[in-house]
Amino acid sequence: MIVCLVVTLFLGDAQGAEESLNLIHIKGSNAMKTVVQAWAAAYQAENPGVFFSVDGGGSGNGIAALINGHVTVATTSRPLKAREIRLITQRTGGPPKDFIVGLDALSVVVNKANPINGITMGQLAKIFGGTDGFSTWADLGITIPSCPANTILRLSRKNNSGDYTYFRETVFNERTRFHPNLVTIHQAEKLVERISLSPCAIGFTSMANVTNDVKVLCIARDDNKETPCIPPTAHFTHEGVYPLSRPLYFYMLAKPVPLVQPFIAWVQGIKGQEILRKSGFIAIQESASPATVQPPLKND
Numbered sequence: 001m002i003v004c005l006v007v008t009l010f011l012g013d014a015q016g017a018e019e020s021l022n023l024i025h026i027k028g029s030n031a032m033k034t035v036v037q038a039w040a041a042a043y044q045a046e047n048p049g050v051f052f053s054v055d056g057g058g059s060g061n062g063i064a065a066l067i068n069g070h071v072t073v074a075t076t077s078r079p080l081k082a083r084e085i086r087l088i089t090q091r092t093g094g095p096p097k098d099f100i101v102g103l104d105a106l107s108v109v110v111n112k113a114n115p116i117n118g119i120t121m122g123q124l125a126k127i128f129g130g131t132d133g134f135s136t137w138a139d140l141g142i143t144i145p146s147c148p149a150n151t152i153l154r155l156s157r158k159n160n161s162g163d164y165t166y167f168r169e170t171v172f173n174e175r176t177r178f179h180p181n182l183v184t185i186h187q188a189e190k191l192v193e194r195i196s197l198s199p200c201a202i203g204f205t206s207m208a209n210v211t212n213d214v215k216v217l218c219i220a221r222d223d224n225k226e227t228p229c230i231p232p233t234a235h236f237t238h239e240g241v242y243p244l245s246r247p248l249y250f251y252m253l254a255k256p257v258p259l260v261q262p263f264i265a266w267v268q269g270i271k272g273q274e275i276l277r278k279s280g281f282i283a284i285q286e287s288a289s290p291a292t293v294q295p296p297l298k299n300d
Helices: 002-021 030-046 059-067 082-092 121-128 162-171 188-197 234-238 260-268 270-278
Strands: 023-028 051-057 073-076 097-105 107-110 118-120 153-157 183-185 201-205 218-220 245-252
Touching: 023 030, 023 059, 030 051, 030 073, 030 260, 030 270, 051 059, 059 073, 059 082, 059 162, 059 245, 097 234, 097 260, 097 270, 107 188, 118 121, 121 153, 121 162, 121 218, 153 162, 153 188, 162 201, 183 188, 188 201, 245 260, 260 270
Parallel strands: 023 051, 023 073, 118 218, 153 183, 153 201
Antiparallel strands: 073 245, 097 245, 107 201
């Protein structure tokens, strides 16, 4: 019995050492967490000697973990900022390497009771940025009978999410603060659920989180009435026409763990990209039929 116990402990220690040596620790974007878990499971099934630890926490937390050397890969739905690249370079001796592993169309969604169908980037800035913009749906010429006082309910993910940072940098800029009445919600699924139950609400989230319980708006780049309103489709995202199109990133250090490069190549390959599509995102290479653009402000 003693011999068996010693052998068992030895084998357990050996297995633990193997897992530690062959571990790819991934952390970051909550929007990407489900697809990264699916990638890890499928890749490990094909490569039994490779092990994964996958965490969410938001793009900002993933980047912080990479800066501090706590993870192998940071997943983000936004590019690194100059100061983040500078910190990684100072601490590790070289700039990080980035890999685009998919595409996303950040989607603006409202309750189905809202008659609005399209919105402009300028209108989004007046809804979500500062204090001198729109306060009610009437400011956009919209009346929602089931919305008390027609007051706009603004919803967002928390400030450590890629959604929050990307929206802020793209729709207005980092110098403009979000509206003080912005309601932040930790989980994207809860944000979408809240919008489905709140006629006054508007929010933004990854296209992979959108459900049939909410309405997705097309977006026009400016307030010109002749500017087409673009829906968040694969075609318009690949063409760069949809205003809130964005890449999905893997970031790793300049001197990565040797196991990482083959995994990233697999993710960018046929099998990995098919898993990405099934998760609701857009593959790096996508064959999609053009969708129809819509006029921006001819709402029902």
